[in-house]
Amino acid sequence: MKDICIVEFTSNLGLKEPHPGKEPGVNRLPDWLWRHNLHKSIKAKNIIRVDPPRYSSIKDPETNILNADSLVTYAREQAYLINNLISADKFPFILGGDCSILLGTAMALKQKGNYGLFYLDGHTDYMDISLSETGGVGGMIASIVTGNGADKLTNILNLSPYIKEENLWCVGNREYDEEYENEIRKSKATYLSLQKLRTQGIKNAVQSFLLEVESKKLDGFWLHIDVDVLNDLIMPCVDSRTPDGLSYDEFNELTSYLFQSQKLTGLEITILDPDLDETGQYTKDFVAAITSTFNKNFNS
Template structure:
């Protein structure tokens, strides 16, 4: 890591999808000892607490769109974007804990303010490239990557006061195995680089990460890691809202994090979709902390 100071930012957001409990994800990750692990690794750690997310009646659909809880999700992400921008201005590494994956809208809005050419590694079973027109559910947690490309509802794409936040050629999706029709079309149209589970099985995680690192190092200034715990196989991370069988293994994920740490490429990160209600004795929260530790330099020897 380029910075020895880390700010932990919790985002108890569960309005980007329909399964309750993911708002407790930041608490589960904290309970699993994320701060203690980072301190042990020699970092100065500042826990910034949680971004305020309005507790309200969940709206089935926004009155004028097919998006669920649009206003509340947008407001929470505006607060998050401001906080992330503030943390980077203080020369601290922003480590964001979710919460559902809709919070990536705010994280990227804050991070991209400090980078004209931001790279993104999207470690996820899903593409999160839906819009109101293509989404089967209207859940905003399936849209943050599209929103960050400037595609979607203006209340989301304009968070932080500008759009787009990222360029399609600066994105690498790793672990995809559940893509909607509209997402596949957008990936092909925009030329987004994707490593599905087929590629991971075929060439191995070592080559996937080496290619990803080389690809982003050539074309970007900073790189953000957005890691959805459903990128891992459900047997290793059961506490997620949208599990998909046949995912990345715990060992492969550690390897990926270790290679990213060695590359010194990552300048911001978020770990999302930990749902303690669906979990087994905080197994997923503990896995998130273990992966964070590897990303920040923990080694066996």
């Protein structure tokens, strides 16, 4: 079994301000998870933190994206670290941050080979900048890492695309807006909305993904977990709330199959905002679920 390394990417660069003058609180997520015993529960060999450049609410005039230059600077640091960890046969267990932390990881994966991405999220995050009101990369990161959008972000170090579009599985979206869903539907990615996931069955869906990883002879796959994939009643501490979502039974079943795979290269957890969980109960429940399922199944 690979040694686990917890990596803390304390970024909120991909989100808009929740209120004028207030930064999103997701940059404090690693400390919040530490407080709720995730670090103790995951048997990690070491813990590394990389802090991002300062947050700004001003859009980049060239791309109309928030913090574009800072995201590029940060992604290069992230990629260097993740590349080294994968080269040393470590398992990066990444704690965000918002979903934009995927940018550096995806660059590192491209530098290492040809990887799949299992994008487990209550939204597709496959939005074109023209549809974005906020300019936040968090809402378009799955599209960006597959090579769509401004060169400044999609082609850092001439690596575009970091993940091939056909190697992306976008799973769990429940924002059923025609214009929003059409972006992912017209791509080469595999799109399983929450409705489709339940219709197909969790086990069948994950087995199809893992079979594809094998048949394509991919070097591995990355697991992105945005906690807003969970039902809003059990995980309301997110920036973009939507009714419905996975129960913990569904979430644990799905992740257990992925954790067992020898092809799982690393994972990231994003979007839980400590500011929105005053008692910490939602976080405690999440930590109990993810650590128990991970420890029971990881590469078993």
